[in-house]
Amino acid sequence: MLEIATKVHDEARQGEAFAPFANDPNKYQRRFYIESYGCQMNFSDSEIVASILNGEGFGATRNFEDADLILLNTCSIREKAEQTVRKRLTEFKKLKQSRPSLLIGVLGCMAERLKSKFLEEEKLVDIVVGPDAYRALPQLITEADGGQKAVNVLLSREETYADISPVRLNSNGITAFVSIMRGCNNMCTFCVVPFTRGRERSRDHQSILKECAELFEAGYKEVTLLGQNVDSYYYSSEGSQPVTFAQLLEMVALISPDLRVRFSTSHPKDITDDVLHTMAKHENICKYIHLPLQSGSTRVLQLMNRSYSREWYKAKVERIRELMPDCGISSDIIAGFCTETEEDHQDTLNLMEFSQYDMSYMFFYSERPGTLAQRRYADDVPEEVKKRRLQEIVEMQNGLSLKSNQNDLGKTFKVLIEGTSKRSELHWMGRSSQNKVIVFAKESYDLKPGDYVHVKVNDCTQATLLGEIVVN
Ligand code: SAH
Ligand code: SF4
Ligand code: F3S
Secondary structure, rough: OOOOOOOOOOOOOOOOOOOOOOOOOOOOOEEEEEEEEOOHHHHHHHHHHHHHHOOEEEEEOOOHHHEEEEEEEEEOOOOHHHHHHHHHHHHHHHHHHHHHOOEEEEEEEHHHHHOOOHHOOOOOOOOOOOOOOOHHHHHHHHHHHHHEEEEEEOOOOOOOOOOOOOOOOOOOOOEEEEEEEEOOOOOOOOOOHEEEEEEEOOHHHHHHHHHHHHHHHHHOOOOEEEOHHHHHHHEEEOOOOOEEHHHHHHHHHHOOOOOEEEEEEEOOOOOOOOHHHHHHHHHOOOOOOOOOEEOOHHHHHHHHOOOOHHHHHHHHHHHHHHHHHOEEEEEEEEEEOOOOOOHHHHHHHHHHHHOOOOEEEEEEEOOOOOHHHHHOOOOOOOOHHHHHHHHHHHHHHHHHHHHHHHHHOEEEEEEEEEOOOOOOOOEEEEEEOOOEEEEEEEOOOOOOOOEEEEEEEEEOOOEEEEEEEOOO
């Protein structure tokens, strides 16, 4: 329970991405079913995989019992994430026992981490594909159809899938994720991502702009530019000027003032004044920054190899508030990293208070095989201490989230309507620029998802703002 992010906005897009879009049942010979775990990068990759599979005559199904091919796009970030996938696999393996022609494939970070070991550990898995090898899927499926065990976990220095148009899975038709880079070079000591996703590389800006413009033409009103560390986006090609993240952000913002632009994730060490100024300059670049702190103790930050100190982080938060007083800020926090003392923990709590986060994803430290921390340091904070500290962090954030929402009472926000509220047919659900979920009565206005509307906040919970439409 505590493992997972606590304040997930309660109306927010959640977890699983199941395949399904209306597709012509006669167009495809076989069906695939895909489930995604982990970060948005994985969800975005599943859309690339869907595109590759469509090209191979596979149509998507929402029902795994109808599938000829079941794919799990997996995450390795914490041990619990891997356990979840293993549990799910046992269910699919039962199905395979009764239907041997069914193919089961494991994609993503867990595939990369375990490689062919996966096939030994998890009998009845047919295909193992790492995040940079999805173009090989057709070939691997053919091999698996022929009874071979098919594996491709090669990491690439170049692959960005730039030319592949993702098939939007489970989409609301209004908001979409656009991958702008892959991999990570940061080597935070706790983190498995540099090992599962390989070296950092940026995608050609032209292909990003084309994808965003096409989304807008298709009726989408919001794009989130995705990468493990978007601020280090840097695309250079012979004969043209290199493009930085600030420049890319501006180019996307200029597609249309009616297209909202978000991005995730920023590494505090890399977010520049240029990016902040660009955000401030364009109304349609959302005033929201996810700025993972991890720990509030300079000593622990050093052990984590985060390359900023407590003071440096505080200065960054102050700079954001100075340039954009209305900017939302959220964070990721790890409790109980190696050697963490009570004093370090208190440093985290009071830096959270200083930053006044609107929301945080909070975890206790989970040692990952092969990471620098696992090789260098002992995982020496007892589990009950980790959990108690996490609980304190969660309580701190709950208080900050409520306070942040209470501060919005009486204010009016421009909201992009994403759809009908899950709780009531009579209400819309949308988001403010600050990424807060706002629920409000539809009343008799002629509105639809994708419309912008001004909403005055008149009530709130810790997770959601409640308001009413104001006509201006
Ligand atoms: N690239 C992003 C984060 C990717 S992982 C960034 O740098 O911010 C998402 C979050 O998972 C991290 O920010 C961190 O808080 C958490 N995390 C990563 N490895 C972890 C581990 N071994 N144990 C617990 N939490 C971890
Ligand atoms: Fe992991 Fe650090 Fe890279 Fe984020 S920046 S993916 S935490 S190594
Ligand atoms: Fe998980 Fe891989 Fe993302 S480890 S968090 S799916 S990059």
